[in-house]
Amino acid sequence: MPRTQLPVDNSPQPVEKSGFFIALLSLHGLIRGHELELGRDADTGGQTKYVVELAKALGEREDVRQVVLLTRKVVDPRVSPDYAEDIEVLSDKVQIVRIACGEPGYLRKELLWDSLDAFCDNTLAYFQKTTGLPDILHSHYADAGYVGARLSRQTGVPLVHTGHSLGRGKRKQLLASGVDPAELEQTYQISRRIDVEEDTLSVAVRVITSTRQEVEQQYAMYDFYQPERMRVVPPGTDLQAFHPPVPKAQRRPPAIAKELERFLRDPSKPIILALARPDPKKNLIRLVQAYGESEALQAAANLVLIAGNREDVADDKAVSGQVHGELLLAIDKYDLYGKVAYPKHHLPADVADLYRLGAATGGVFVNPALTEPFGLTLIEAAACGLPTVATQDGGPVEILANCCNGYLIDPLDSQDMTTKLLHVLEDRLNWQRMSKKGIEGVRKHYSWEAHVARYLEVIRPLAEKTEPMATFTKGRKPSRFRQRALFTSLDLNLTGDAASLAVLIQRIQSERKSLLFGVATGRHLDDALGELRRHGIPEPDVLITHQGTQIHYAPGLNRDTAWEQHIEHHWNPAEVRRLLAGYPGLTPQSREQQSRLKISYIVDPTVADVAAIRQTLLRGEQDVNVVFSFGQFLDVIPTRASKGLAVRWCAGRLGFQLDRTLVAGVTAADADMLRGNTLGAVITSQHPDELAGMSGADNIYYSHSQFADGILESMAHYGF
Structure with missing residues (x-):
């Protein structure tokens, strides 16, 4: 029998897809594939550069089929028409796709919230009409997180998220900078942002x-x-911009080199390079002190400080001006002229040249920060072949472990800093080994190729659906977040008994979401941090130092400059010093114990009477707060400042309730923390008389135990 002829199927056949289709979501700011307008405003910063570079790098991978970077379409005569183009092709596999999102004009990110649902609908329509659904959605920042979460719920496409910055941390930064809590909601819509981040x-x-x-x-x-x-x-790091010096015969001095030569007696010496913004937590003052106190360091290298750009230090009343002033005074104190370069200005393009100049001279890069969440400068320096010495806090620990090109230091230990810097500078074979290791380490761990390889390892199981997409099972309890607060002094409270302290730390850590932890001390910031680290105490959410004149918030020790502006009212330190100069039984403490808003003395109580000192200042028309503690320390601070007033300022800024705040104190310096609506606890100590007069006050509990045991006892008493 003849075979039956089967009909030929001429319909389109499904094409087998190979590689991943990844959709990146980054809504705010101005995004294009060339000449990014970095720094134009707060919305056009590092995130815009990162997502563009990520899209390009993903497009170079064989296991990636397609990449779309979805952003907001902006039609506005104030910006380039580039941002109104629907499609911008970056390569044969990568496109920027601009989606309509409400008002077409260029808006700051805080004004986009009510338009994001329209962006979601338009994005889904785009997928349906063109590419089909991606294998992965990757949202960047909270606004894109809202879109990504909504689309993921609608389509089932797995969502990957990168926050870049988070609302809870941003809230503390803005409060510290002086932004009013009401303005936070009106201008920044911070609570809405935090809720979106939770949902994402x-x-x-x-x-x-x-x-x-x-x-x-x-x-x-x-x-x-x-x-x-x-x-x-x-x-990833741009290895085209950050690379080792070219051979000496081909090398021409960069423009910044001539600027440094104006400062240096012998510009040919190796360079100790520090590059940081002028912020106290960057710890540049201690670096200058370490250099100034070491003849060996001065003989081995010049010190180059790149601390942002400055104009007239005398006119800069901000924290940056204070830092610049202190640096100049320290350079003068140690007579470091001809050995320290401290240029007023530099360009972004100079940064890579500075690293290479350091490498070419056989120098070292140093990051002495008190806290360093990441440490991008360490990676950039390593890519240029410059060994590093860096703080043992945060990101540098991971970076130096990967690059093996330097040493970690205790940023509060000047001798440790000096020793490690000399280790790098004086052993040439070791220097060459670390330089080579740094270059190799960056290429292996921090190049864009390395970043994308690790990135694809993370998303591969999700895109290939070889890993189940677990759902979140816990119910949210937003009302529990930071309902209670615990503030305690440092000496003789947290310190004194290691065993009970360990129990207290475990308790605090286990309740970190619902309990705000604060430390209030008379010590200066460096000293307080040293004590906390020495005893293994975690970084508090609020650190009040300098007898209540400085407030710092975690993460990152953000300094509350608004508080300092508030308490500076009618403060006249020069007149205070004049009135107390030569006062019998009163000796000024060391310069390290003084600050702009605190004048500190050691008192001989057999000679000087604290009440009489207060009267002297009052007769001199100085309305100040005089704090006497530990039977020998006297601090004069502005009348608006104290530990207790600082706690109350924080309650107003951060939103915790005083009647749910346990305050543990030991000495008279803690007295006004204990008064009022707080839940006060006087911890038994070797200074029982200083707070004995408070025994009749309401809400004051006297513990039977000492040290951290006394705090735990007080927590039990108040039902914490």
Whole structure:
């Protein structure tokens, strides 16, 4: 029998897809594939550069089929028409796709919230009409997180999220800078942002961060924090911009080299390079002190300080001006003229040249910061072949472990800093080994190729659906977040008994989402941090130092400059010093114990009477707060300042209730923390008389135990 002829199927056949289709979401700011307008405003910063570079780098991978970077379409005569183009092709596999989102004009990110649902609908329509659904959605920042979470719920496409910055941390930064809490809501809509971040974390199956510290100190503060979903993927570095020096015969001095030569007696010496913004927590003063106190360091190298750009230091009343002034005074104190270069200005393009100049001279890069969440400058320096010495806090620990090109230091130990710098500078073979290791380490761990390889490892199981997409099972309890607060002094409270302290620390850590932890001390910031680290005490959410004249917020020790502006009212330190100069039984403490808003003395109580000292200042028309503690220390601070007033300022800024705040004190310096509506606890100590007069006050509990045991006893008494 003849065979039956089967009909030929001429219909389109499905094409087998190979590689991943990834959709990146980054809504705010101005995004294009060339000449990014970095720094144009607060919305056009590092994130815009990162997402464009990520899209390009993903497009170079064979296992990636397609990449679309979805952003907001902007039609506005104030900006380039580039941002109104629907499609911008970056390569044969990569496009920027601009989606309509409400008002077409260029708006700051805080004004986009009510338009994001329209962006979601338009994005889904785009997928349906063109490419089909992607394998992965990756949202960047909170606004894109809102869109990504909504689209993921609608389509089932796995959501990966990168926060870049988080609302809870941003809230503290803005409060510290002086922004009023009401303005935070009106201008920045911060509560709405935090709620969106919580929702995004409940949906995202992976959250990508730059460092482990970011996970533990920032994301852990969220109700929907799920540590099993967090992945650390260090960002990529532009190795075309940051590369080792060319051979000497081909080398021409960069423009910044001539600027440094104006300062240096012998410009050919190796360079100790520090590059940081003028902020006290960057710890540049201690670096100058270490250099000034070491003849060996001065003989081995010049010191180059790049601390932002400055104009007239005398006119700069901000914290940056204070730092610049202190640096200049320290240079003068140690007579470092001809050995320290401290240029007023530099350009962004000079940064890579500075690293290469340091490498060409056989120098070292130093990051002495008190806290360093990531440490991009360390990676840039290593890429240029410059060995590094860096703080043992945060990101540098991971970076130096990967690059093996330097040493970690205790940023509060000047001798440790000096010793490690000399280790690098004086052993030439070791220097060459570390220089080579740094270059190799950056290429292996921090190049864009390395970043994308690790990134794809993270998303591959999700895109290939070889890993189940677990749902979040815990119910959110937003009302529990930081309802209570614990503030304690440092000496003789947290310190004194290691065993009970360990129990207290465990208790605080276990309740970190619902309990705000604060430390209030008379010590200066460096000294207080040293004590906290020495005793293994975690960084508090609020650190009040200098007898209540400085407030710092975690993460990152953000300094509350608004508080300092508030308390400076009618403060006249020069007149205070004049009135107390030569006062019998009164000796000024060391310069390190003084600050702009605190004048400190040691008192001989057999000679000087504290009440009489107060009267002397009052007769001199100085309305100040005089604090006497530990039977020998006397601090004169502005009348608006004290530990107790600082706690109350924080309550107003951060929103915790005083009647749910336990305050533990030991000495008279803690007295006004204990008064009022707080839940006061006087911890038994060797100075029982200083707070004995408060025994009749309401809400004051006297513990039977000492040290941290006394705090735990007080917590039990108040039902904490």
